[in-house]
Amino acid sequence: MAFGSLFCCGRSANGRQRRKKGSPTWRVFSLKELYSATNNFNYDNKLGEGGFGSVYCGHLRDGSQIAVKRLKVWSNKAEMEFAVEVEVLARIRHKNLLNLRGYCAEGKERLIVYDYMPNLSLTSHLHGQHAREGLLGWGRRMNIAIGSAEGIAYLHHQAMPHIIHRDVKASNVLLDSEFQARVSDFGFAKLIPDGATHVTTRVKGTLGYLAPEYAMLGKASESCDVYSFGILLLELATGKRPIEKLSLTVKRPITDWALPLARERRFKEMADPKLKGDFVESELRRMVLVGLICAQSKPEKRPTMLDVINLLKEESKDKLLNLENDELFRTDLAACHQSLSSSQDSSDGIENDSENERIKGAGPSTETISGNS
Numbered sequence: 001m002a003f004g005s006l007f008c009c010g011r012s013a014n015g016r017q018r019r020k021k022g023s024p025t026w027r028v029f030s031l032k033e034l035y036s037a038t039n040n041f042n043y044d045n046k047l048g049e050g051g052f053g054s055v056y057c058g059h060l061r062d063g064s065q066i067a068v069k070r071l072k073v074w075s076n077k078a079e080m081e082f083a084v085e086v087e088v089l090a091r092i093r094h095k096n097l098l099n100l101r102g103y104c105a106e107g108k109e110r111l112i113v114y115d116y117m118p119n120l121s122l123t124s125h126l127h128g129q130h131a132r133e134g135l136l137g138w139g140r141r142m143n144i145a146i147g148s149a150e151g152i153a154y155l156h157h158q159a160m161p162h163i164i165h166r167d168v169k170a171s172n173v174l175l176d177s178e179f180q181a182r183v184s185d186f187g188f189a190k191l192i193p194d195g196a197t198h199v200t201t202r203v204k205g206t207l208g209y210l211a212p213e214y215a216m217l218g219k220a221s222e223s224c225d226v227y228s229f230g231i232l233l234l235e236l237a238t239g240k241r242p243i244e245k246l247s248l249t250v251k252r253p254i255t256d257w258a259l260p261l262a263r264e265r266r267f268k269e270m271a272d273p274k275l276k277g278d279f280v281e282s283e284l285r286r287m288v289l290v291g292l293i294c295a296q297s298k299p300e301k302r303p304t305m306l307d308v309i310n311l312l313k314e315e316s317k318d319k320l321l322n323l324e325n326d327e328l329f330r331t332d333l334a335a336c337h338q339s340l341s342s343s344q345d346s347s348d349g350i351e352n353d354s355e356n357e358r359i360k361g362a363g364p365s366t367e368t369i370s371g372n373s
């Protein structure tokens with residue numbers, strides 16, 4: 001996709017922004033404006049760093065707050081990522097997806113401007129700098145689960161053409177001032193060709209959240225996002241990381257810890273200790289069961305994101321009953337079950353980015369991951 005051709009649809013021939021009724025309102029920012037907004041990309045304004053660059057908060061002259069992603073390496077590959085991210089975001093508006101305010105492309109600089117999310121990422125509340133503040137009560141968690149499911153379901157079922165996120169994870173769920181979920185980071189999104197399962201040689205995603213078929217074979221489909229979302233639900237309910245370090249060499253995927261407990265219906269024990277016992281047991285049970293059913297290794301067994309919303313909201317008692325009785329949760333079948341995977345051990349090309357380990361390319365296991373499912 002040529003960079004130049006991307007923006008002609010958002011701007012008229014004389015360069016002014018065209019605003020069709022109901023179309024996304026985004027604009028081109030000048031580099032000068034973004035330097036001024038972020039205090040010259042001051043270290044104090046830095047919100048964090050991701051795979052493609054640093055994110056800074058800033059203030060525009062109208063007083064509104066923005067988050068600016070400044071891409072770090074400029075290459076043809078990065079040009080493509082930038083083009084994809086901007087093109088995808090510019091077309092999308094949903095209450096649970098991070099809103100694009102605009103972009104800047106001057107000289108070698110490529111920057112993307114988003115709405116600023118004052119409550120930062122879900123990761124920061126589960127494991128990071130806000131974890132001790134106890135701001136994520138049960139009601140908020142349930143709301144975040146349903147909201148982020150609705151955002152992803154929009155990408156899968158309503159965006160045209162449909163979009164696979166490819167990097168669903170807690171650090172890509174941002175929280176607005178009301179703690180409503182905004183799914184972010186469509187840098188890896190690829191437009192799905194009509195009816196096709198996209199096979200890529202370039203696996204991107206984060207260790208612990210990657211569906212096995214995507215990690216091993218590069219087969220991306222909506223159900224890969226469902227898998228990652230299942231891991232996110234387990235993380236949200238239990239406060240555990242997707243992969244727990246048991247010792248220097250042994251790591252345990254969250255599913256291997258959660259499935260035996262779920263089979264024994266020991267849901268209360270699974271709740272995040274940060275909740276201090278203050279949660280709705282039936283909802284916790286639902287979140288865990290839905291998380292596990294999403295994170296099955298066989299893609300065809302996973303629900304769609306629309307089913308996930310339905311289950312989380314308890315819209316159909318029948319579906320919920322079916323879920324509870326799924327063979328995955330039957331102790332008598334446990335021994336012959338290999339439904340949940342410990343195949344997240346493809347650690348070739350892993351880069352440690354302090355909070356998450358990012359996969360750069362799939363490969364065979366070099367690390368021990370314990371497993372009991």
Ligand SMILES: Nc1ncnc2c1ncn2[C@@H]1O[C@H](COP(=O)(O)OP(=O)(O)OP(=O)(O)O)[C@@H](O)[C@H]1O
Nearest residue numbers: 047048049050051055067114115116117121171185
């Ligand atoms: N719009 C925003 N408002 C507030 N904070 C943000 C916003 N966008 C990103 N951040 C913060 O900046 C950090 C870096 O974000 P970024 O999307 O670049 O990386 P990431 O998702 O953490 O990692 P990666 O890109 O490698 O997947 C995040 O941890 C997030 O907390």
